[in-house]
Amino acid sequence: MASTILIVDDSATILMSMEAILSKGGFVITRASSGEEAFAKLQGGAKPALIITDIHMKQMNGIELIKKVRALPGFQFTPILVVTTESQQQKRDEARAAKATGWLVKPVQPDDLMKVVKQILPQG
């Protein structure tokens, strides 16, 4: 059975682009256009095998989302990838401290994205 990936980004272009790329890799995609929407889906019972999130979003940013997800029962070990324009070391350190799994800088090459995702979800 194909693994589900939750993609969180306030850019419609990024959501569509990453969904198209990852779908070709055989994954089932769920989208959220804000941190709040993503968190609500998780609280509502969604159980993705991987979460991919942007950092700079209005209201709840990606770092805050990661911290809240980690505090949810059953999500302490769910892999969370950050995909962002941001490259600052301080932000990376914040994400790492919040227990993110990895960091990718936009624009993400489809090959790089697929390679990292398949590394995290080898079963597909």
Add this chain to the structure above:
Amino acid sequence: MNTRDPAGSAPATHPATAPANAGPARAKHATARIAALALGAGAAAFALVELSAGLGPDASAAGAALIAAAGVAAGYILSFRHGPLPIEMQARLFHVADELAQYRAFTQLVRDQGQRITEITTDAATAIVAGLVDIDSGLVKLAKELDTTAPGTDLGPAASAARAMSEPVVDMLGKVQFQDITQQQIAFIARLSLLVDDHMTLLASELDGRQSFNRAGQFQSRFAQALDDCVMDSQRNDHHTAMGLSLQEDSRPVVELF
């Protein structure tokens, strides 16, 4: 989209009528001068009364004149406390304040154009992605159908060609991410223009109420704060360059697993 009133709250005064539209500073000027005149007049009246009463005219007159002079001097000094600028200079300052307010209409226009670009490119990018997805799924379906067509018909090369045509599609789907980068660049520009707006508003209000000793602060310090608004290294590098620094952000891996 930013909805702030570009005209702001700076006074829209004409130089020729500026003196008539006196603010609090000018009212205090008038009060001080009236008080000085009243004091001087009172002292002069006292001197006249003393002289007519015959109580040592020389001493009394001298004393009255001294009091009158002190009154006028006090009034004169009081009027200077609120600024000795001639009417022309005040008019110019009001004019500058008015012009600063007008610049905000310009920065609003710039922000609106940025918003328009973001909307157009979002529509185009999402349409491109949708189109690419359709093309890709069409080619995959074609390749499958060619693979399963009646045996004996060599359509292998055609099926391979269909698969080969869908390969660049994935790369193009990645390239469409440019729109998100562009959108964030435009949003950063909009934030910079708002920073300029705020500073011009403060400067305009300072020119209007020249008694205020609150400093609007140097624009350079505000611009330094804009560094916190940067969301990518290229913006920080541009900021360093604009500040005259030869500092560049360290390069870091684009893919990192923690």
